[in-house]
Amino acid sequence: MKTKIFALAILVCSVSAGYSQSLHVGIKAGANINKLDGEPFSNQFTYGYHVGAFAEIGLGKKFSIAPEVLFNQVNVDTAEKFSSVFKFNNLSSIQLKYLTMPVLAEYKLSKIFALEAGPQFGILINQTNSLVQNGKNAFNKGDFSVVSGVQLKIVGLRVYGRYIFGVNNLNDTGETNNWHGEMIQVGVGYAFL
Numbered sequence: 001m002k003t004k005i006f007a008l009a010i011l012v013c014s015v016s017a018g019y020s021q022s023l024h025v026g027i028k029a030g031a032n033i034n035k036l037d038g039e040p041f042s043n044q045f046t047y048g049y050h051v052g053a054f055a056e057i058g059l060g061k062k063f064s065i066a067p068e069v070l071f072n073q074v075n076v077d078t079a080e081k082f083s084s085v086f087k088f089n090n091l092s093s094i095q096l097k098y099l100t101m102p103v104l105a106e107y108k109l110s111k112i113f114a115l116e117a118g119p120q121f122g123i124l125i126n127q128t129n130s131l132v133q134n135g136k137n138a139f140n141k142g143d144f145s146v147v148s149g150v151q152l153k154i155v156g157l158r159v160y161g162r163y164i165f166g167v168n169n170l171n172d173t174g175e176t177n178n179w180h181g182e183m184i185q186v187g188v189g190y191a192f193l
Contacts, residue, residue, distance in 0.1 A: 022058035023193070027051075028068075028158065030187015036076050038171065038179035045184075046093075048073040054158075054189060056106070064106045066116065072098040074181070096139060097126040102147050112153050120145040120164060140172045143181065158189035 032048035035041070052070035059065060074096040104118040122143035149162030166181035 022056070024056040024191040025053070025193040026156070026158065026189050026191035027053050028187055028189030030185055032072060032074060032183055032185055034074050034076070034181060034183040036170070036179050036181055038177050041076060041179070046075040048075045050185060050187065056191070062108050066104040066106050068102045068104070070100045070102070072100050074098060094127065096124060098122040098143065099125050104147060106151070114151045114153065116151055117148045120147045139170050140168070142168070143170060144168045145181065156191045158191065160189070161186045
């Protein structure tokens, strides 16, 4: 079944690229300014980073589709009561590592300026060792978010800013508190193709 889905995805991308007016591929990196909304977390932003690759498939003069694959490091500060509620020893910060796959629709306002929006799917690939050592999988393995942002394109250079809002509950502790992520991403990329 997975092979059929993979083959279908390759076929759709190939056909889209064949009918597209342009195809660009590149790399990107930048900063994550993030926080988790929920009772056991401090209500402040922390910093992380992201790196990855992108493609831009032109679908006319104004529209394009931009799938990406990004590695994200997300750092979160916990409130004082997090360790006592969830029985962790002095855990004041948590580090999460995600593989995210945004699929963005881009609308070009001018030759160099574009708006972008779309869904983002994330897979938790690692979390702070203290969580695992205490026998807890505190965070869901999957994340679904909505992305909106702007991008400046000058030849191969890309400069972008985005707001990402987590839609699903990330809490996997069995508690009733809902945890949702918020993130601002800023970064630069370069299209080498």
